[in-house]
Amino acid sequence: MPHRRFFVAGLVLGTAACAKPAPKAAGPNVVTITAADYAFAVPETVPAGLTTLRLVNQGKELHHASLIRLKDGKTVADFQSGLQAAMQSHAPPPPWISFAGGPNAVTPGDTGTATQTLEPGTYVFVCWIPSPDGTPHIMKGMMHPMVVAAAQAPAATEPAAGLSIKLTDYDFAFSEPLTAGTHTVRVENAGAQPHEIVITALPPGKTLQDFMAWEKGGEKGPLPTGKWLGGVAALDAGGHAQFTTTFAPGNYLLLCFWPDAKDGKPHIVHGMAKQITVT
Numbered sequence: 448m449p450h451r452r453f454f455v456a457g458l459v460l461g462t463a464a465c466a467k468p469a470p471k472a473a474g475p476n477v478v479t480i481t482a483a484d485y486a487f488a489v490p491e492t493v494p495a496g497l498t499t500l501r502l503v504n505q506g507k508e509l510h511h512a513s514l515i516r517l518k519d520g521k522t523v524a525d526f527q528s529g530l531q532a533a534m535q536s537h538a539p540p541p542p543w544i545s546f547a548g549g550p551n552a553v554t555p556g557d558t559g560t561a562t563q564t565l566e567p568g569t570y571v572f573v574c575w576i577p578s579p580d581g582t583p584h585i586m587k588g589m590m591h592p593m594v595v596a597a598a599q600a601p602a603a604t605e606p607a608a609g610l611s612i613k614l615t616d617y618d619f620a621f622s623e624p625l626t627a628g629t630h631t632v633r634v635e636n637a638g639a640q641p642h643e644i645v646i647t648a649l650p651p652g653k654t655l656q657d658f659m660a661w662e663k664g665g666e667k668g669p670l671p672t673g674k675w676l677g678g679v680a681a682l683d684a685g686g687h688a689q690f691t692t693t694f695a696p697g698n699y700l701l702l703c704f705w706p707d708a709k710d711g712k713p714h715i716v717h718g719m720a721k722q723i724t725v726t
């Protein structure tokens with residue numbers, strides 16, 4: 448009975464294989480970043496590979512978790528001194544810094560995510576968002592290092608995104624119109640400069656013009672915006688990440704506050720402030 452014996456042998460082998468499964472990545476690693484006024488709590492070391500960075504805003508102000516990679520063996524101390532020098536001289540950031548995405552701003556009490564592949568290296572989470580007094584949260588101490596270590600397990604592959612947004616110098620280009628509901632959006636920086644995308648709801652009766660008036664007035668007084676729905680923080684040219692958020696029907700703004708490489712003004716004044724209607 449050669450067939451029968453083969454079958455039994457197969458069963459035994461099958462059992463052995465089940466007892467010792469090969470390592471298999473089911474999905475992205477999930478890393479939780481807790482934001483308070485004005486500090487981050489993040490794990491010190493995380494494995495490389497596909498990762499969902501989950502930002503929980505426990506503060507009273509808006510926060511994001513802009514991920515910065517320090518290259519060329521640079522340390523967090525180098526980052527702090529380099530940043531201070533760049534801010535004082537209004538110079539561009541040092542060339543050993545790369546902008547690696549991270550979850551963008553969510554309203555206090557909310558959670559935002561960015562899913563992206565992390566390469567091994569030294570990173571820092573930064574909140575660039577200013578307080579009502581105009582001081583960026585990083586100047587109030589809101590930065591935290593994180594090491595990404597080489598992973599043992601194979602990395603999960605990126606899930607398919609429903610729609611994509613290309614960031615350009617200076618626009619947001621959708622693959623298709625946004626509809627109400629929950630969407631996983633792939634964000635790709637197809638421009639020459641770093642860009643971000645952050646999405647905020649417009650309260651009834653408010654428009655992009657109200658937002659631009661607030662901006663031109665020196666960002667004083669309450670923002671003419673509603674709920675902040677996240678997005679992806681600054682990404683270098685060529686970078687990409689995904690975020691997931693839920694849209695109710697209504698009007699929204701897509702914004703990029705990144706300072707322009709030529710004039711230092713936020714990209715919102717160069718056209719990266721766009722009003723859309725979700726139906």
Ligand SMILES: [Cu+2]
Pocket residue numbers: 641642643703704705714719
């Ligand atoms: Cu931009």
